[in-house]
Each structure stands twice: as C-alpha cells, then as structure tokens.
Amino acid sequence: xxxxxxxxxxxxxxxxxxxxxxxxxxxxxxxxxxxxxxxxxxxxxxxxxxxxxxxxxxxxxxxxxxxxxxxxxxxxxxxxxxxxxxxxxxxxxxxxxxxxxxxxxxxxxxxxx
Amino acid sequence: xxxxxxxxxxxxxxxxxxxxxxxxxxxxxxxxxxxxxxxxxxxxxxxxxxxxxxxxxxxxxxxxxxxxxxxxxxxxxxxxxxxxxxxxxxxxxxxxxxxxxxxxxxxxxxxxxx
Numbered sequence: 001x002x003x004x005x006x007x008x009x010x011x012x013x014x015x016x017x018x019x020x021x022x023x024x025x026x027x028x029x030x031x032x033x034x035x036x037x038x039x040x041x042x043x044x045x046x047x048x049x050x051x052x053x054x055x056x057x058x059x060x061x062x063x064x065x066x067x068x069x070x071x072x073x074x075x076x077x078x079x080x081x082x083x084x085x086x087x088x089x090x091x092x093x094x095x096x097x098x099x100x101x102x103x104x105x106x107x108x109x110x111x112x113x
Numbered sequence: 114x115x116x117x118x119x120x121x122x123x124x125x126x127x128x129x130x131x132x133x134x135x136x137x138x139x140x141x142x143x144x145x146x147x148x149x150x151x152x153x154x155x156x157x158x159x160x161x162x163x164x165x166x167x168x169x170x171x172x173x174x175x176x177x178x179x180x181x182x183x184x185x186x187x188x189x190x191x192x193x194x195x196x197x198x199x200x201x202x203x204x205x206x207x208x209x210x211x212x213x214x215x216x217x218x219x220x221x222x223x224x225x226x227x
Contacts, residue, residue, distance in 0.1 A: 040219055104149075
C-alpha cells in the first residue's frame with residue numbers, strides 16, 4: 001500500500017517566518033508534487049520533481065521553493081510566509097511510467113497570522 | 114490554455130437519489146482522465162480512471178464515469194447515493210504538452226442527507 005506522509009497536519013506560523021513542509025513517500029516513486037488546495041479553486045500545482053535534485057515550476061510557484069535531496073523526500077519551503085499563503089498543502093507522488101495516478105498525503109493545513 | 118471545469122460547486126441529494134457530476138476539459142490532444150474523492154478528514158484517493166478502450170469505466174463504491182470525446186466530457190455517475198458518499202469530488206485530466214501534466218478541476222462538494 002502506497003504511503004505518502006506529511007510532517008504536520010496543522011501548522012501556525014507568523015508572517016515573515018521561514019516554513020518547511022516535508023513529504024515522504026515509501027513507494028520508490030520518481031515523481032513528487034506539491035499542491036495547494038483552496039475552496040473553489042481545486043488543487044493548484046506549486047512545484048513538482050521528476051527525479052532527485054530535479055524540480056520544475058508548476059502553475060503558482062511564486063513565494064515558494066522546493067528541495068529534493070533524496071528520492072523519497074520532497075520539501076516545500078516558504079522563504080517568508082505571508083497571510084495569502086494560508087492554505088491546505090497537499091503532497092503527492094506517482095510512478096514515472098505507470099498510469100500517472102497520483103497518491104496523496106493527508107495534507108498540512110497552514111495558517112499564517 | 115488547458116483547463117478542467119466542474120459544473121457544480123455544491124450538490125445536495127437525499128439518500129437513494131441518482132448522482133451525476135459534470136466535468137469538461139479543454140484540450141484537443143490525447144488525455145488520461147481521473148476522478149478523485151476526498152472524504153471528510155481523509156486523503157484524496159482515486160475513484161476511477163480512463164486511459165483507453167471502453168469509454169464507460171467503473172470505479173470503486175458503485176461509481177462510474179463516461180468519456181465522451183466529442184464533448185470533451187468525463188461525467189461521474191452513481192445510480193443511488195448513500196450518506197457515506199458525502200465528500201468532495203475532483204475531476205483531473207492528465208495530458209502531454211512537452212511533458213506530462215495533470216490539471217484538477219475546482220471540485221464539487223456533495224452532501225447526502227440521511
């Protein structure tokens with residue numbers, strides 16, 4: 001059974017803080033993704049990675065960066081958190097050549113005050 | 114630009130009612146199509162998928178979806194909903210534009226009255 005875990009379910013940070021969101025998958029998937037989920041907007045892709053040390057911008061990368069030093073781990077970094085980054089953040093992973101089905105983590109609800 | 118539209122943001126049904134959630138996409142090339150479901154407090158999980166072959170696909174928990182290529186649609190159906198189907202449903206399209214990309218719709222919140 002594929003498992004994608006995220007470091008926190010709930011997080012509260014202050015404006016200007018640096019925030020790290022961690023995601024780990026245990027299925028040796030090549031692809032990993034970070035989305036934010038907002039009511040009425042669905043899931044919007046922030047960044048994705050198709051291999052270690054590789055990263056690609058998604059649709060809304062501004063204000064975020066990512067790191068993929070190991071295959072199983074994909075980190076999302078908010079360099080200086082702002083209130084408009086209050087959201088639910090979802091991590092997902094998929095096998096490169098199989099089905100393109102994505103497996104999702106439980107999400108991190110981040111509140112920036 | 115490619116996009117995925119879900120027609121209803123909120124749907125309220127009584128138990129045993131039939132369900133149809135609309136999903137349309139804008140892209141002229143080959144697509145892979147998905148419906149994901151997120152039950153309250155749970156992960157997003159795959160409900161069903163279409164890659165090729167029979168355009169009527171069956172998923173878990175009695176759900177099915179029909180791909181109509183001429184209408185760029187992939188509507189989700191269930192003949193008789195249950196209270197436990199209360200969830201948010203997301204349509205997603207995987208397409209190739211120089212690299213594979215998955216686009217999600219805005220989601221439809223379904224509430225089933227017991």
